Amino acid sequence: MRALITGITGFVGSHLAEHLVSSGDQVAGISRSGRPPADWTVAEQVTVFRGDLLDPRFLREVIQTVQPEVIYHIAAQASVPASFQDPAHTWRMNLEGTRTLYEILCSLPPTRRPRVVFASTGSIYRAATGPVRLDETAELAPASPYAASKAAADLLSFQVAVNYELHIVRLRCFNQIGPRQRLGFVAADVACQIVRAERGEQPPEIHVGDTRAVRDFVDVRDVVRAFRLVVDRAEPGAAFNVGSGVGRTVAELIDALVGLSTVRLRVVQDSGRLRRGDPKSLVADPSRLRAATAWQAEIPFERTLADVLDDWRRRLPPRA
Ligand SMILES: NC(=O)c1ccc[n+]([C@@H]2O[C@H](COP(=O)([O-])OP(=O)(O)OC[C@H]3O[C@@H](n4cnc5c(N)ncnc54)[C@H](OP(=O)(O)O)[C@@H]3O)[C@@H](O)[C@H]2O)c1
Incomplete structure (x- = not known):
């Protein structure tokens, strides 16, 4: 086509x-x-x-x-x-x-x-x-x-x-979420900080905003x-x-990413990172798509996060 x-x-x-x-x-x-x-x-x-x-x-x-x-x-x-x-x-x-x-x-x-x-x-x-x-x-x-x-x-x-x-x-x-996502989205923001911390380019701290929101x-x-x-x-x-049909808090995503790091990290709540327009819970019921096409999410969450982290390890230039 x-x-x-x-x-x-x-x-x-x-x-x-x-x-x-x-x-x-x-x-x-x-x-x-x-x-x-x-x-x-x-x-x-x-x-x-x-x-x-x-x-x-x-x-x-x-x-x-x-x-x-x-x-x-x-x-x-x-x-x-x-x-x-x-x-x-x-x-x-x-x-x-x-x-x-x-x-x-x-x-x-x-x-x-x-x-x-x-x-x-x-x-x-x-x-x-x-x-x-x-x-x-x-x-x-x-x-x-x-x-x-x-x-x-x-x-x-x-x-x-x-x-x-x-x-x-x-x-x-x-x-x-996935490889190539740019900064401004939570998985990318956290993965980028983890890689900087692994390289010793920032203290072993991950700064995050509101982590209670539930997302798919x-x-x-x-x-x-x-x-x-x-x-x-x-x-x-x-x-x-x-969507996957599975709801996870932003905190769960952050903890899973931090768990994949090669260094021990502390997660710090940062009021400067709170965002307007962040709704409480948005989780898909993808049944209609599945009925029409047999589509379903197949890539495990943990593998996606490992790929996101590896992507940042590859593409992040060293800090001058
Ligand atoms: N990321 C998510 O989680 C998510 C979730 C739901 C829906 N979506 C939707 O998925 C779509 C893609 O999102 P994304 O995350 O891939 O965004 P993205 O990474 O910012 O990509 C946007 C693309 O559009 C191009 N573009 C922007 N303005 C343009 C213009 N005026 N003329 C021509 N090209 C233009 C950009 O290239 P240039 O900057 O070079 O023009 C880039 O290729 C969006 O419609 C978004 O609403 C995304």
Whole structure:
């Protein structure tokens, strides 16, 4: 299949590209920097177009050149803290960028329109206060500009799918973790500090924010399999949760990572690391996805964390 990935150089997009290439797809993608991850195994097999999703002319040209049969719309402003710092950019990128893409696709003759898989998020739901798994009928109540803009783009995707002949499927992904994630996400932040401490570049202390939140941590390499599976196994407008279905506190994730370190470490609560827009409990009920595709998370949590730590050991440059 000919596939186009928006946001191909990012955390999710780069893993998706590897999965699609290994499945035999022809893969192209876009990003502003065009800078792929250093350890990308498919740099020679994919075409990366440098440009801005918010530039309709660029986007139209890429779509004309690639003639994709499926577009994985992954590009976004994906950071919660950055969304509080610059809500206007977050809304422009996440909602207007998505609307621009759909407008271009709807201008194509119906038989030449690619299918679309939209990367939505579990953070669009109202957080639970107890041990509840959220299915796709759960109330939407996004708690940050990031989550609100993704909720709006998720609803836009449904509306376009039902009003126009554009086959869009929404994947509501919960907390993805894995190699290549950048700082600003808890597993990456903690792993980076552990590696610095192992090298003696910082005291044997790991500084963390609120660790009580319950999250559904799922390996990004499991999640990207779901993207390909739903392309031809879902009705236009369908929404699916993608998560392990297991709730863990942030403290559990931190303790497990610290347990993998080669040095003894102390975990320190740091009020400077507390974040706005951190909902209490977000855990997926992924039953609908499983029923439609037989997908389930397969990579054990402990292996993901070991891979995250090894990734930071490899890629973190020594402190000057
Ligand atoms: N990470 C998670 O746990 C998680 C959970 C649920 C949902 N999601 C969703 O998954 C998607 C990917 O997240 P991620 O963690 O992979 O984010 P990421 O690492 O920040 O990657 C974002 C990608 O989008 C590109 N991009 C950003 N703005 C662009 C623009 N204006 N034009 C063209 N390309 C642009 C970036 O490349 P350049 O910077 O070079 O442009 C990069 O390739 C997002 O839609 C996010 O909402 C993520």
